[in-house]
Amino acid sequence: xxxxxxxxxxxxxxxxxxxxxxxxxxxxxxxxxxxxxxxxxxxxxxxxxxxxxxxxxxxxxxxxxxxxxxxxxxxxxxxxxxxxxxxxxxxxxxxxxxxxxxxxxxxxxxxxxxxxxxxxxxxxxxxxxxxxxxxxxxxxxxxxxxxxxxxxx
Amino acid sequence: xxxxxxxxxxxxxxxxxxxxxxxxxxxxxxxxxxxxxxxxxxxxxxxxxxxxxxxxxxxxxxxxxxxxxxxxxxxxxxxxxxxxxxxxxxxxxxxxxxxxxxxxxxxxxxxxxxxxxxxxxxxxxxxxxxxxxxxxxxxxxxxxxxxxxxxxxxxxxxxxxxxxxxxxxxxxxxxxxxxxxxxxxxxxxxxxxxxxxxxxxxxxxxxxxxxxxxxxxxxxxxxxxxxxxxxxxxxxxxxxxxxxxxxxxxxxxxxxxxxxxxxxxxxxxxxxxxxxxxxxxxxxxxxxxxxxxxxxxxxxxxxxxxxxxxxxxxxxxxxxxxxxxxxxxxxxxxxxxxxxxxxxxxxxxxxxxxxxxxxxxxxxxxxxxxxxxxxxxxxxxxxxxxxxxxxxxxxxxxxxxxxxxxxxxxxxxxxxxxxxxxxxxxxxxxxxxxxxxxxxxxxxxxxxxxxxxxxxxxxxxxxx
Numbered sequence: 219x220x221x222x223x224x225x226x227x228x229x230x231x232x233x234x235x236x237x238x239x240x241x242x243x244x245x246x247x248x249x250x251x252x253x254x255x256x257x258x259x260x261x262x263x264x265x266x267x268x269x270x271x272x273x274x275x276x277x278x279x280x281x282x283x284x285x286x287x288x289x290x291x292x293x294x295x296x297x298x299x300x301x302x303x304x305x306x307x308x309x310x311x312x313x314x315x316x317x318x319x320x321x322x323x324x325x326x327x328x329x330x331x332x333x334x335x336x337x338x339x340x341x342x343x344x345x346x347x348x349x350x351x352x353x354x355x356x357x358x359x360x361x362x363x364x365x366x367x368x369x370x371x
Numbered sequence: 372x373x374x375x376x377x378x379x380x381x382x383x384x385x386x387x388x389x390x391x392x393x394x395x396x397x398x399x400x401x402x403x404x405x406x407x408x409x410x411x412x413x414x415x416x417x418x419x420x421x422x423x424x425x426x427x428x429x430x431x432x433x434x435x436x437x438x439x440x441x442x443x444x445x446x447x448x449x450x451x452x453x454x455x456x457x458x459x460x461x462x463x464x465x466x467x468x469x470x471x472x473x474x475x476x477x478x479x480x481x482x483x484x485x486x487x488x489x490x491x492x493x494x495x496x497x498x499x500x501x502x503x504x505x506x507x508x509x510x511x512x513x514x515x516x517x518x519x520x521x522x523x524x525x526x527x528x529x530x531x532x533x534x535x536x537x538x539x540x541x542x543x544x545x546x547x548x549x550x551x552x553x554x555x556x557x558x559x560x561x562x563x564x565x566x567x568x569x570x571x572x573x574x575x576x577x578x579x580x581x582x583x584x585x586x587x588x589x590x591x592x593x594x595x596x597x598x599x600x601x602x603x604x605x606x607x608x609x610x611x612x613x614x615x616x617x618x619x620x621x622x623x624x625x626x627x628x629x630x631x632x633x634x635x636x637x638x639x640x641x642x643x644x645x646x647x648x649x650x651x652x653x654x655x656x657x658x659x660x661x662x663x664x665x666x667x668x669x670x671x672x673x674x675x676x677x678x679x680x681x682x683x684x685x686x687x688x689x690x691x692x693x694x695x696x697x698x699x700x701x702x703x704x705x706x707x708x709x710x711x712x713x714x715x716x717x718x719x720x721x722x723x724x725x726x727x728x729x730x731x732x733x734x735x736x737x738x739x740x741x742x743x744x745x746x747x748x749x750x751x752x753x754x755x756x757x758x759x760x761x762x763x764x765x766x767x768x769x770x771x772x773x774x775x776x777x778x779x780x781x782x783x784x785x786x787x788x789x790x791x792x793x794x795x796x797x798x799x800x801x802x803x804x805x806x807x808x809x810x811x812x813x814x815x816x817x818x819x820x821x822x823x824x825x826x827x828x829x830x831x832x833x834x835x
Contacts, residue, residue, distance in 0.1 A: 259744070271744045278742025335742065 234360040241354045242308055242361070248347070249321055250305025256298035268298055283334035293327070300324055311364025318358060322351035415483045415790055418443035418506070420472045420497050422455030425511050426488035429538075430455060432782040433486070434462050436790065443479045445469040447595050448603075450585040472497055476504040484534075484793060487511060490606040491613045492596065495520035498535065499527045507534040509789045512626070513618040514803070514810040521810040522835045525803040529835075534792055536799050537806030539626045540785035541701065549775040550699055551631050554708065555690065558725055562694030562714065564632070564665065567672040569624040569688040574681040578650070579604040608651035615653030616676045617643075617816045620686075625816075626801075626809040627688045627699070628661065628672050635808050636661040636672075638827045641819040647679045655679060659816050696768065701781050707733055708773060712766035727772040734770025808833035 259267040272294035279294075280287045304324065307317040329344040361367070415438065419426055422444055433439055441464040446452040452468050459466045469475035476482070485501040487494060487510040495515045498508045508528075514521040514537050528535035541547045554560050578601070586600050597603040598611075606612035607619045617625075629635055643657030659674040677683070687700035694714035698707045708726060710717050720726045729735035739745045777784070791797035811832045819826045 255744075274744065275742045278740065281741055331742075335740075337740065 231360065234357060235362050238354065238357040238360045239363060241350065241357065242311070242314065245318075245321065245347075245350060245354060246305050246308030248305070249301050249308060253298050253301030253303075253305055256301070269295070272298065279331050279335055282336075283331075285331070285334055290331070293331075297324075297328075310366075311361065312366045313368055314361045314364055315355070315358050315368040318351055318354050322348060322355070325351065413794055414438045414440055415793060416440050416442045416479075416481050418445065418475055418479060418482045418485045418501075419455060419466075419488065420445045420475070420485060420501075421488035421490075421511075422446040422451040423448075423488065426451070426455065426486075427458070428780075429486055429488055429509075429511070429782055429786065430458060432780040433786050434459075435780065435783055436787055439790065440464060441466045442482055443467045443469060443475045445472050445475045447471075447591065448585075448587055450582070472500060476500060476506070482506050484509065484789070491516040491618065492520075492606075492611060495523050498524045502527045502531045502533045502535065505531065505533065507536075507789070507793050509536045509538065509786065511538040512806070512809075513614055513622045513813060514806045516612065516614045516618065516814075518807075518811050518814055518832070521803075521807045525807050525835050528803050534789070534799060535803035536785070536789040536792070537801045537803060537809075538782070538785060539623060539630075539801045539806060539809065540782045541623060541627055542630055542800040543785035543788045544701065544777055544781065545784065546703070546706065546773060546775050546777055547627070547699060549773060550697055553725060554697060554773065555631065558720060560695045560708065560710070560714075560717065560720065560726070561690060561692030561697060562711075563667050564670055564690055564692045565668065566670060566691045567628060567632070567689060568674070568691075569628065569672070569686075570675045570677075570683065571620040571624060571686040572675070572677045572681055572683045573620070573686075575647075575679050578608075605651075608648070608653050610652045613653065614814050614817060615657075616655065616678055617657050617659070618810075618813050620678075621657070621659075621674060621676045621816070622809065622813050623701075624686070624688050625659075625661075625674060625813050626806075628663065628674075629809050629812055631688070631690060632663045632665055632670055632672075634663050634665055635830075635833050636663050636812055636828055637669075638662045638825050639812075639815050639819045640825040641816045642823070643816075643820040654817075654820060657816060657820060659819070661812075703776065704732060706773065708771040709768035710771060711768060717769075717771060721771075724774060727774045729770050729772045732770075734772075804834075807835070 254263070256271055257263045257265070257268045259271065273291070276287060276290040276294040279285055279290045301324070304317055304321045307313065308321065325344050325347050329341050329348070332340040332344065358368075417433070417439055419430065419441060422430070423446070426446070430441075433441075441459045444452060444455040444459065444466045445468070446455065447470055449470075452470070456466055456468050467475075467479060469478070476485075484507040485497075487497045487501065487508060489497055489511075491513050492515075494510050494513075495517075498510045501508045502524075510524070514524060524535060555564065581600055581604055587597075587603065589599070592599060592603055596611075597606070598609075602609050602612070608615070613619065614622075639659060639661050641657060641659040643654035645651055645654050647655045655678045657674075657676050661672045661674070663670040663672060685700070685702065685705055687698050687702075687705045690697045690699070694711050696709040696711075698705060698709070700706050707729075717726060721728060736746060785800065788797055788800045792799050811828070815826055815828065815832070
């Protein structure tokens, strides 16, 4: 039996596997720490800080857009926890396909909020992330090292 | 239908009451202003000589000060005189108008003080006459267009025992006082002050005109020393009336050199010329280098005044030391403190409230949007490698702010200091003796330009 050449299917699969793993870890870390940062104020982390930060965010978005306060407040209060859960799930490889879709949708919802306040720079940054999520979904069939694999894997 | 008699409020009553309320509403600000003029023991009677550009600036500032009553205004141009008179009447004053200052001084004997805001060449004449009439005097800078004129003012003030304040208003500006006393001298944040520079770059301005119908008759102009109406309106540009731009704009900033460094210069070298405005006499651009002896070293300072461009950062005074630098300006947007990388950390001074992290402008964090979380620490800035063009460049200076603001007109604190000194509650921030030293410092620049060489000062230059 001959050794696989660099262009053989076995080597290609290995490269895709690592490519996806890198992307998954990056997106997982980014999402998780985006959630952690919501609990911080003046270098300290607490639930009180979280609700203060999120309250400010909700007020700010409502003040600068057509979105009602009840909607932005509910969204903001759940945002940090969602980011933590989804980030951790990506890092650990828990139902990665579903998690990527859910996290991608969460980023789309964030960009919707920024579009509503015409924060174009932020929208552009979120667009980059959403592109990365789309790329990750295209590679998700190469997902390995996962704690709880999708059934299709 | 309700019976007007039973309600007790007829249409006539309504109209009468409405008219009274309306009149009270319209008169309220004037009544309030009149009340603030006051007539108590602290109240001062003031006369103003010169209702032109600078006179109006001083009037506007003085009108915000309580217990000041303008009793007389004087100007040789009826057009200016009417303006001053009407402005004061609007604010509840009842000034008597005069063309001749001598008439004013004799006809209104109960004046406590006189503000002189006339062209420089008559400062000495007007100030000396007012002092001799027993009035305290606030005279605009430059004290005089000649050192001898300035000396005569100091001598007269001494002889009469009256107060003489010169309008170098930065000396009363709380931001300047804070910078000198707390930052430069107290905490010594600049370390050893080694150099200073200052500039006033101003764009091209058109000569001042006048309504043809309002021109002063020639014989009246000649009586008061003016050649013609054009020179009367643009006296700052002509040698018989003024010391030119170095005494007009430079005076403020060169005075700050003397004040901040606590000394008078030993030498001056300067270049300049009338290169742009063919119908002026005085230089339109001047560059100067002074040498100031201080307790630590000779501080070399440079000064430039340009009247053809506002490029190059506007107007400011910049004091540089081996640990930090202070950029001061009457315009707060040009003011900043800089820390050299080799200096001890300044965070402890922030904690003590002496200085502040920049709230706006250079060195400030980007503004936080309403939905963003404020940053608790500055983001790590990526330094552009391409911006370092030479390995001998030193580290970038960090920018800081002073936590002091001036929420009044810039001349107001200096006028307040003058009035409070008359009342015995303060001492003058710019007495004649001090301003004489500044006038001598400034006027020698024109001699240096003409001589095209370095000129030296002797201590006698700065005294009577």
